[in-house]
Amino acid sequence: MAVLEVDHLVKRYRRGPRANDGVTLRAEEGEVLGLLGHNGAGKTTLINQVVGLARPTSGTIRLAGGDPVADPASARAACALMPQSQVPLDGITPRQAVETTARIRGAPRQRARARTGDLLAALDIEEWADTAGEHLSGGVRRLTAFAMTAAEPGRLVIMDEPTNDVDPVRRRLLWAQVRALAAGGRAVLLVTHNVAEAERSADRLAVMDSGRVVAEGTPAGLRAGVAGDLRLDLLMADADAPEVAFAGAGRPHRVGRRIIVPLPADAADAALACAQRLRAAGRIEEFALTPVSLEDVYIGLVGGGSEEGHHGALAA
Numbered sequence: 001m002a003v004l005e006v007d008h009l010v011k012r013y014r015r016g017p018r019a020n021d022g023v024t025l026r027a028e029e030g031e032v033l034g035l036l037g038h039n040g041a042g043k044t045t046l047i048n049q050v051v052g053l054a055r056p057t058s059g060t061i062r063l064a065g066g067d068p069v070a071d072p073a074s075a076r077a078a079c080a081l082m083p084q085s086q087v088p089l090d091g092i093t094p095r096q097a098v099e100t101t102a103r104i105r106g107a108p109r110q111r112a113r114a115r116t117g118d119l120l121a122a123l124d125i126e127e128w129a130d131t132a133g134e135h136l137s138g139g140v141r142r143l144t145a146f147a148m149t150a151a152e153p154g155r156l157v158i159m160d161e162p163t164n165d166v167d168p169v170r171r172r173l174l175w176a177q178v179r180a181l182a183a184g185g186r187a188v189l190l191v192t193h194n195v196a197e198a199e200r201s202a203d204r205l206a207v208m209d210s211g212r213v214v215a216e217g218t219p220a221g222l223r224a225g226v227a228g229d230l231r232l233d234l235l236m237a238d239a240d241a242p243e244v245a246f247a248g249a250g251r252p253h254r255v256g257r258r259i260i261v262p263l264p265a266d267a268a269d270a271a272l273a274c275a276q277r278l279r280a281a282g283r284i285e286e287f288a289l290t291p292v293s294l295e296d297v298y299i300g301l302v303g304g305g306s307e308e309g310h311h312g313a314l315a316a
């Protein structure tokens with residue numbers, strides 16, 4: 001069942017672009033939906049409308065059966081938001097912040113206390129549970145903000161870059177809690193620039209660019225939609241070396257000495273043999289054949305920015 005339904009949403013700022021330009025998406029009960037997009041793609045604008053902080057120019061939003069535009073208070077009750085910016089914690093401890101948030105969001109005292117203890121333990125930050133916020137590291141502050149959001153969350157949980165500043169081990173603990181929120185029947189909307197994390201943590205992904213959803217699907221489905229199944233990574237011996245053309249390959253991306261060549265699976269054997277010859281001849285320093293990553297797909301959809309021009313192709 002859809003917890004969030006956004007249809008043809010348009011937001012035009014008075015002095016600015018169409019920050020959302022016809023966005024349609026759904027977030028279902030029990031799923032983590034990743035929202036990917038470059039800076040300025042329109043992700044925050046979308047969230048602000050979902051939680052009733054900004055008014056759409058046109059289009060509709062249904063959140064847990066209600067309308068956040070007509071009734072922003074009910075939207076905020078149905079949804080917990082972990083914003084991109086650090087939450088102010090000066091003068092209060094993580095335990096106080098999480099427990100108080102749960103209480104404000106309607107949890108009875110016993111439940112708020114128990115849930116706070118469980119979350120601080122699950123995120124491995126009990127050590128700092130009673131330390132004043134101004135003495136906490138950025139990562140512990142971030143994990144505290146996550147626990148505040150997860151304490152008494154409502155049916156939709158929105159998280160904007162939740163793992164910023166968090167160490168790799170505690171990131172895994174955080175993701176386990178995100179999965180637990182979804183397993184408990186919540187819809188989770190995860191906003192991020194981190195394609196690799198989104199790939200591992202989200203059930204479905206929506207990619208935004210210039211105010212529009214330009215692709216949507218499971219990580220595997222999005223990867224299957226690109227031309228090459230594989231990519232050949234080449235480190236050329238010389239930055240000015242001409243590019244190497246492989247039979248059946250897609251358009252290469254070049255950054256300095258590094259060249260990435262998309263390859264269909266049936267062209268891989270020939271390309272590998274060819275790369276081995278070029279390495280033996282000293283023209284390639286090293287190479288690796290890997291499956292296409294979601295990051296490749298993402299760059300293909302929204303543009304890379306750092307790709308350099310071609311240096312002329314040379315048949316291998």
Ligand SMILES: Nc1ncnc2c1ncn2[C@@H]1O[C@H](COP(=O)(O)OP(=O)(O)OP(=O)(O)O)[C@@H](O)[C@H]1O
Nearest residue numbers: 013015016017019037038039040041042043044045
């Ligand atoms: N209050 C505002 N007034 C005018 N233009 C705005 C306003 N807020 C955002 N914009 C513009 O709307 C577009 C979308 O911005 P938005 O913040 O939604 O993008 P984003 O995808 O969240 O970016 P980021 O990943 O950097 O957080 C941008 O061009 C931005 O400059």
